[in-house]
Amino acid sequence: MTKAERTRETRERILAAACEVIAEVGFEKIRMWMVAKRAGVSTALLHYHFETREKLFTEAMTYSFAQTGTELDRDAGSVPASVILARILNSLLPTDPELRQDWRLWQELWVRALRDDSAQHLAIDLYGQLHTWVAEALQRGIDSGEFAPCDIDTTTTLLLALCDGFGIRLMLADSRVSLEAAKGAIWGVVADALGVPAKFPAL
Structure with missing residues (x-):
């Protein structure tokens, strides 16, 4: 798997996790660490891909x-x-x-x-x-x-x-x-x- 493919796979995993967590707890209660945990990535890596909750929600x-x-x-x-x-x-x-x-x-x-x-x-x-x-x-x-x-x-x-x-x-x-x-x-x-x-x- 190339670096670009790994990056795309990680982003998709994060986005799928975000969809699950937002649906479960709502946007107002969501925290970035919740999504990172569900996606199996570090909070730092999550912030690398998505700087804010708002950007994560939109994507x-x-x-x-x-x-x-x-x-x-x-x-x-x-x-x-x-x-x-x-x-x-x-x-x-x-x-x-x-x-x-x-x-x-x-x-x-x-x-x-x-x-x-x-x-x-x-x-x-x-x-x-x-x-x-x-x-x-x-x-x-x-x-x-x-x-x-x-x-x-x-x-x-x-x-x-x-x-x-x-x-x-x-x-x-x-x-x-x-x-x-x-x-x-x-x-x-x-x-x-x-x-x-x-x-x-x-x-």
Whole structure:
């Protein structure tokens, strides 16, 4: 392994550890030594890569977001557009332990964004990337004839808002909202707008 590869591996290990710790204790309570311990590195090495908690938080959010994006890109060119869209929407809900961790990070970001300009800019940028993912999936389906034409920006904004709203209720373990009901309601909007079957596709 080259020096550059070792450096990249160390940074990724630190960022993965940071995601775990931030999700567990929250940004306000996190200490750099907690992340160093979880990552198996010295505090000095952690500070070498990330000078402040704020920088670590920002890069951890970006790292977590990128990991989800990488997963969504798998075999994207060989499956129906409805499945690609369903995978994206599924990833925007707390559907498994890893995505619940991502949701805790998002919630930390939302809180920070209310009083910190850099966090606000990061949140808006990440939402922009989410908007692009959903919009591109819609455009792919329209181009292939699988989806009926729609106002892509409006539909994308609505789907993101629905995922946020249902996601919050699911994270709160609200007994009036189940994961299957949430997915069904969101896909109902997709079905009406795009002219596809009302059942959420198998992933």
